[in-house]
Amino acid sequence: MASFLSNLKYVAWTALAVAALFLIYFAVVEARIPFDDSRFWEAALRWGHVLVGIMWIGHLYYFNFTQIPNAPKIPEEHRGPSIGKVIAPAALYWFRWGAMLTLITGLLLAWNQNYLIEALSLGALDQPSFAAPKTILIGIGMWLAIIMWFNVWFIIWPNQQKALNIANAYPDLDAAAKASAAKTAMLFSRTNTFLSAPMLVAMTGASTLFG
């Protein structure tokens, strides 16, 4: 058992396989929803969306609640390059691809339920131009999360690449330019931490309040 748990790849793939069987059993056998019913795919997408959302927001909270406030407490002589050169680039990998998969599964979830355009336009394209409150609520949440996704891919990640010289893409950047890139990345990461709480009211509330 210890050798199985020590291998992250085994654990991750087995967990996904168990989750798939679990979902299929309850959907197909207990709830009698066949694979060609859109509710089956809604359940699968909801599961996948929350899973990759945790991957994204989990790393966002790691940066904001753990790494950023505590790294400066490490005495200068013990700091070494390990956080910037090893831990942060790995965390940024799962962070940005978690964000991408969350966006894709979220858009598919709305498309599967036939309200993608209505939600993204907040009902403005409807006749009369008034969407159901559920669609407006989830539409606001989707836009908050899309802004967060944009910040990850187009502001935080490029600035972290500069600040940490990831993959030696910016070998000639001076210390002041690196510090300024790190500051920009931190401010947008903090903005996303701020947006995450109201965004989740929409994500979790849409079905509960108006289901």
Ligand code: HEM
């Ligand atoms: C990146 C853009 C995102 C889009 C386009 C999106 C879209 C959606 C949609 C359409 C739903 C279904 C709402 C419903 O019909 O009840 C949903 C639910 C949800 N989303 Fe997102 N979302 C995004 C980001 C996130 C993020 C970052 C998280 C963080 C974990 C998240 C967590 C959730 C949760 C927990 C639910 C509720 C699932 C349920 O109650 O079954 N979403 N999202």
